[in-house]
Amino acid sequence: MDIHIAEIPVACRACEARHGGVCGTLTPAELCELNKYSARRRLDAGTEVVGQGETVSSYANIIRGVVKLTKMMADGRQQIVGLQFAPDFLGRPFVSESALSAETATDAEICNFPRSVMDRLAARAPDLKDRLHRQALQELDEARDWMLTLGRKSAQEKVASFLYLIATHSDPEEVDKSSFDLPLSRADIADFLGLTIETVSRQFTKLRKDGVIAIENNRHVIVPDLDRLMQFAGNDR
Amino acid sequence: MDIHIAEIPVACRACEARHGGVCGTLTPAELCELNKYSARRRLDAGTEVVGQGETVSSYANIIRGVVKLTKMMADGRQQIVGLQFAPDFLGRPFVSESALSAETATDAEICNFPRSVMDRLAARAPDLKDRLHRQALQELDEARDWMLTLGRKSAQEKVASFLYLIATHSDPEEVDKSSFDLPLSRADIADFLGLTIETVSRQFTKLRKDGVIAIENNRHVIVPDLDRLMQFAGNDR
């Protein structure tokens, strides 16, 4: 839960250097304005960034790590409804109250800036608005893809789909997708797939015994043949 | 599959009169421009509006009826990933290829206008862009809400959630939400909930025997106490 406000004032310039994300296309003048108010934070795994129902007063850019978006029921049942990887943008325009909770899945580093500054900036930059709009549409597509997984796939297909997702999304700069660390615990994977940890574990074992994957230290996964994995994921038409 | 191009040229003006939807806030001049190219169509239930993977060349407004958005797997398994009610807007900016299939669930009436005209209009009207952006965000929220339903709710909770959704969304102008027609067949409900038709049917029967709902002619539902239904839906925190 410890949050360290970074001393570096040019947080967003750093984002830009790293990956040309949402911050990347701002003009130097705009960046300057944002930077005056931005703060960079390092967060331990499992830190809540925004709570379900909370008022959100800032946007953020994920510099490093993975953030999970979760919904919780009254009796504690939980569903992860989205994963955000660096350099994703976090937060939304128009609405100030969050319908879900955002929590770091791994150790992470994020760069915060106040709603007011960002909104003022967006009002002047139509292409920034467009980029935010595009991102919303992409998240919508991802959510709907996952609905098919949740509603119609078997446990094995769900787990294979998850592995495929991580293999392709986790490290966009890495060309070799055949080896990666899982950013989620078994419990989180279960919450993402609508399964129990036991079932997730059993399916991992099965995929391992079938030679589709190899696992080292519980978190590191090796996929010799990504196409073969995709077949287990029962992909769409 | 029969599509009748309506003779009435002022299709969107009709939308405006009906409910002040997306078309509702256009200026008369803008409306005029759209109307020159818009076409009103009456569609039978089960008509495909856009196919998965197809190139989309137009936007549309739903004037009457319900449209289901579905995703299909290679082996025929299907998941409904969204429902659009009148006066919802159909289609999306930026992308021209559809990631899903849109099909009428009921008899419906829609008003089509070409991408090019709409895009040109949006380029000049920032508030129209904002409204489309807002809609995307709302659909995202709805999709994520449904992910919780698909991933973590029991069959009974799923069916109750569906009934609650229809009761509240189906007829926005109707104050009395206690009696309504189901816009979906049992097969469609099953595809929406990630269940089989048999399970859906059994849960209907159970809710009926518990006195939560009454059913007439398979399609008409009466809910004496909406709060009671909501409890069966196992609502979020």
Place this chain on the structure above:
DNA sequence: CAGACGAATTGATTTTGATCAAGCGAAATG
């Protein structure tokens, strides 16, 4: 009105994944 067809219900059985319970291994703690 009889028959036919499709949609929905109901019943019997099977399968999948959840639950309950125990054990293992690695890292953290006293």
Place this chain on the structure above:
DNA sequence: CATTTCGCTTGATCAAAATCAATTCGTCTG
């Protein structure tokens, strides 16, 4: 260094929903 704790795996059993199989109901059609 022993011990606890946590995350994960594995096994046995149970329950929920899927599947298979008839019927029933309602509507359409000749």
